[in-house]
Amino acid sequence: MINIGLFYEDIPNRNPSEKIFTDIFFENFNTKIFNASKIKNKKYLENYLQLNDIYILHFYSFLYHDKFAPKKIDIKYFPENFKKIILAHKKILPLLLETKKPIIIMFVRSDWYSHGQNFWENIPENAYLFGGFKKGYLNTNASDEFIFKKFGSNIELGNEFIEDYKILPFHHVVDKNELKFCNKFNQKKYDIAILGVLYKRRKYLYEILKNKKNIKLYDQWLLLKLRKIFNSFDKKKYKFNHKILSYLFKKAICNSKISYTDGSELDMFVRKFIEIPALKSLLYCDPFKNMKDYGFIENIHYIKVDQKNIEEQIYYLLKDSDKIQKITYNGYNLILKNFSKNAYKKNIEKVFGLISQDKFKEAFWNNGKLHILEKK
Incomplete structure (x- = not known):
């Protein structure tokens, strides 16, 4: 050894x-x-x-x-x-x-x-x-x-x-706890979640969808507020703080049919690209650089954002629950196999x-x- x-x-x-x-x-x-x-x-x-x-x-x-x-x-x-x-x-x-x-x-x-x-x-x-x-x-x-x-x-x-x-x-x-965090692919409370640091594209998407009555957008106000509060605490407590934020973050993805992410303008492979499918939400994204090398195939494991028709694209996806579940399931299995x-x-x-x-x-x-x- x-x-x-x-x-x-x-x-x-x-x-x-x-x-x-x-x-x-x-x-x-x-x-x-x-x-x-x-x-x-x-x-x-x-x-x-x-x-x-x-x-x-x-x-x-x-x-x-x-x-x-x-x-x-x-x-x-x-x-x-x-x-x-x-x-x-x-x-x-x-x-x-x-x-x-x-x-x-x-x-x-x-x-x-x-x-x-x-x-x-x-x-x-x-x-x-x-x-x-x-x-x-x-x-x-x-x-x-x-x-x-x-x-x-x-x-x-x-x-x-x-x-x-x-x-x-x-x-x-990802470990087995994350892979088992969400028990089912259906029974979601929200249509879409946009989580994490509000990079330029995330902010743009959020601004478009936040006031749409027919789209249930997860509001991450609480997560951002808690992170700001926790950052002001004595850092001796940060282990406990991270556990709270991590749980709420996972719960938000788990309760969303679709979750958006991107790797900033760097098009960088950030962890959300594997967290979202692992937590049984459809990966809706601006792809990271050379995403296919890692096994991600468009329309099989994720949906690429159509920047010019975001609303129409979301409405179309929400009408096809079978497609959402199929791509989510494919993404989950890819994470299980590779990550x-x-x-x-x-x-x-x-x-x-x-x-x-x-x-x-x-x-x-x-x-x-x-x-x-x-x-x-």
């Missing part, structure tokens, strides 16, 4: 993909978290470095030490050991590099576009990114979205520093096995399958 040295601990978040992936590490490998309080204990350090085949760090360790980062992180309420790992990062990283063993950086939670040159320059050349986006998987012409103006981002910068083969395309995952925890286990085992033996060449999605190539 592969031995993994883990240099981070769980931080509560409404997006649980990172935790689910980390659970896979513990369930399928011999994974042990580094005890940062023993960093000066030579015997512990030597044994830990010798024992493990792969080291997995968190991108927060790099981000925290980036003096030029436009988006700072507050580690005050992080788990104590993780906090110590981050603070000792500049001592830990050289020790890991000396071993010449593979380094993987947990990148699932990263925004990708918000990192500057200093951040990317500090990523080791031999490191793999668990998550991240290969070239051609983001809309590099995005400019109007408020978040990009805020960060002054160079969307392509990460791909200038990180070669495609070093990006492990494990983006999002469930069980689906990812064998792929991660294979990738980590090849990396530990220096036989890994590349992993990429194509025609709904994750292809994992081995060096010849």
Whole structure:
């Protein structure tokens, strides 16, 4: 069994993909978290470095030490050991590099576009990114979205520093609790839900539909209000807060026949693209870049928004409940096949096995399958 040295601990978040992936590490490998309080204990350090085949760090360790980062992180309420790992990062990283063993950086939670040159320059050349986006998987012409103006981002910068083969395309995952959260495909209270950050297209759709008497639109006012209130609370409570928001978010999707999402103007693969079908709502969307590579086929697993005829399109869909249920059912099965925890286990085992033996060449999605190539 592969031995993994883990240099981070769980931080509560409404997006649980990172935790689910980390659970896979513990369930399928011999994974042990580094005890940062023993960093000066030579015997512990030597044994830990010798024992493990792969080291997995968190991108927060790099981000925290980036003096030029436009988006700072507050580690005050992080788990104590993780906090110590981050603070000792500049001592830990050289020790890991000396071993010449593979380094993987947990990148699932990263925004990708918000990192500057200093951040990317500090990523080791031999490191793999668990998550991240290969070239051609983001809309590099995005400019109007408020978040990009805020960060002054160079969307392509990460791909200038990180070669495609070093990006492990494990983006999002759902567990059995999410797949079982909604018991039925019918009995929905709302016609459509538009949830999350009000990106330009989400806001546009919401404004069109909010006053339509014949369309029951889920009002996410409560969710937005609660998030604002919770953000003002002491962050010690954020684990509990995230549980509440996560439950209400899932409930809203579960109770909606149709749920809309998009990946901002970046056309980025965000988690809602798998959450919506997993929660048995029809995925109505502006597709993310190269969506077909991951197995999503238009009119089979999702409906693409007709921006010029949104009202007519929604009315048409609502009149055809059989079509809604069929596409929802297809989407659910796609998530079960490609993005469930069980689906990812064998792929991660294979990738980590090849990396530990220096036989890994590349992993990429194509025609709904994750292809994992081995060096010849």
